[in-house]
Amino acid sequence: MSSTEQGVKKAADLLRQGATMLSDACPQCGLPLFRLKNGNVVCPNHGKIYLVKSDEEENKVRKNITMDQVEDILINNLYYFSSKVKEDPNDVDSVMQIIRYLDAIERIRKVK
Numbered sequence: 001m002s003s004t005e006q007g008v009k010k011a012a013d014l015l016r017q018g019a020t021m022l023s024d025a026c027p028q029c030g031l032p033l034f035r036l037k038n039g040n041v042v043c044p045n046h047g048k049i050y051l052v053k054s055d056e057e058e059n060k061v062r063k064n065i066t067m068d069q070v071e072d073i074l075i076n077n078l079y080y081f082s083s084k085v086k087e088d089p090n091d092v093d094s095v096m097q098i099i100r101y102l103d104a105i106e107r108i109r110k111v112k
């Protein structure tokens with residue numbers, strides 16, 4: 001029996017024991033990982049696995065997504081006020097808003 005076949009057999013055993021299949025794959029053999037009822041994550045071939053995805057990394061990803069969303073909102077508002085200035089070039093309030101949004105976008109890009 002090949003190691004892949006063994007892995008598949010073990011994976012079936014894990015499922016029977018109530019483990020859930022995860023979307024992550026084992027970095028060494030590529031088989032799907034399983035979460036046991038006790039919370040441990042295991043590879044059918046390699047046993048217990050410590051996922052590379054740490055909380056810190058997850059926070060970083062979440063932070064980037066938030067920053068991107070904020071930037072999108074700022075850019076949308078920037079478009080809105082630029083169209084107002086296009087209609088009325090003397091609309092000083094809108095010009096001030098554009099400057100504020102540009103400043104905010106620049107700041108958020110520095111943080112990213």
Ligand SMILES: [Zn+2]
Pocket residue numbers: 026027028029030031043044045046
């Ligand atoms: Zn593995």
